[in-house]
Amino acid sequence: MSLVERLRVLPDPRRRRGVRHPFVAVLLVAASAVAAGARSYAAVGQWSANAPQQALARLGARVVGVPGVRVAPGTATIRRIAGLLCPGGLAGLTGADPPAAEPVAVGGKAARGSRQGELPAARLLAAMTGDGRTATQLRVPDKTNEITEPFSSRL
Known part of the structure; x- marks a missing residue:
């Protein structure tokens, strides 16, 4: 498309x-x-x-x-x-992917200031290139980690 x-x-x-x-x-x-x-x-x-x-x-x-x-x-x-x-920006919309030879680091964090009352903070999983650019980012459900997320299909 x-x-x-x-x-x-x-x-x-x-x-x-x-x-x-x-x-x-x-x-x-x-x-x-x-x-x-x-x-x-x-x-x-x-x-x-x-x-x-x-x-x-x-x-x-x-x-x-x-x-x-x-x-x-x-x-x-x-x-x-x-x-x-x-x-994560416009990278996911434009289909921009980091080059295949470039290493990508994956990590997750709880978004600071996103907790509302009894609701837990939003947990985000991001893939970053070696020079610090965010390739993509997505919100993941609570109680998950990088290993269980099907993240590689989005890169």
Whole structure:
């Protein structure tokens, strides 16, 4: 499947009220910024703000006003949607895998500040490359560890 097809099948995690930007457009703007070299949310937001109208039109950004001006999502919107959708980043959505010869380390941690009342903290399992990039990350049920998770199929 193409990237756009992969993104269209994802459920929008936002509430309907107050939604201004199309879900797929926000993700495509973020992925385009990363492909153009953005390495932080601030850089992604800057790329988004400076993107030409033609690029925003092809990415599906929302139209405002009669002249049909395209408005790109802001840094906060991109960060919020990316965090709701994929805690490990866009790597799982884009199909980006670390090169086969590159070693990958796998480890699990309890997410700090995620405990709510009697509910235990969220446990995350991540795969990282040798240079510190997170290849993918997923939430695992309580009382599991790296050995019992079918993690290798996601790399």
